[in-house]
Amino acid sequence: MDQDALKRQAAETAYQHVREGEWLGVGTGSTVNHFIDVLAERQPSLQGCVSSSEATTERLKAAGFEVVELNTAGDLPLYVDGADEVNAHLELIKGGGGALTREKIIAGASRHFICMVDESKQVELLGRFPLPVEVIPMARSFVARQLVKMGGKPELRENFTTDNGNPVLDVHNLEILNPIEMEDRINAIPGVVTVGLFARRPADTLIVAAAGGVETRT
């Protein structure tokens, strides 16, 4: 089964957690796009959606769903998103699609965070996937120098700015032995908007689609 089919299976399993009449937080990426396709097909009567990116907002609206600001919805019962890497503690690297800041905000505002992945995203040690760090433009070089001191090899993501108008540094070579400590250290660098480590607020439920079937872990 190809990766795309696995992502669709993960999305269908995540859909089983969607409740009519409630707010729904929706992440960003190709797995989430499958999830939005499932929403479009089933048309649940939601209170409304809160979106983590302009791209997701566009897709949700095209599928007929109302999208409101997080400020309007308040805390959310459920957030559904993908990830670039996940470890056994459901700690994640996110931000391959550049939506890490809004994703982290919505995850923080949600009582339940479901992460959908295909089996290729599971790792023992986070960090093989370059860690995305969104930065304030004037701090780009300064932050990069601090990341080098931490053993990383930051690369500016070419021709890319986030929905918040900021650049992203993709940090290679990091051995993330202690994800919470690393998240705190990078967050503490002045000029960092968000680091794509989701360790302080990991997923609550992980849905893994593999060739042998879909597994749900908490």
Ligand code: 5RP
């Ligand atoms: C976007 C993200 C995505 O969840 C992550 O990049 C996974 O994407 P995909 O589902 O396309 O593999 O964090 O900022």
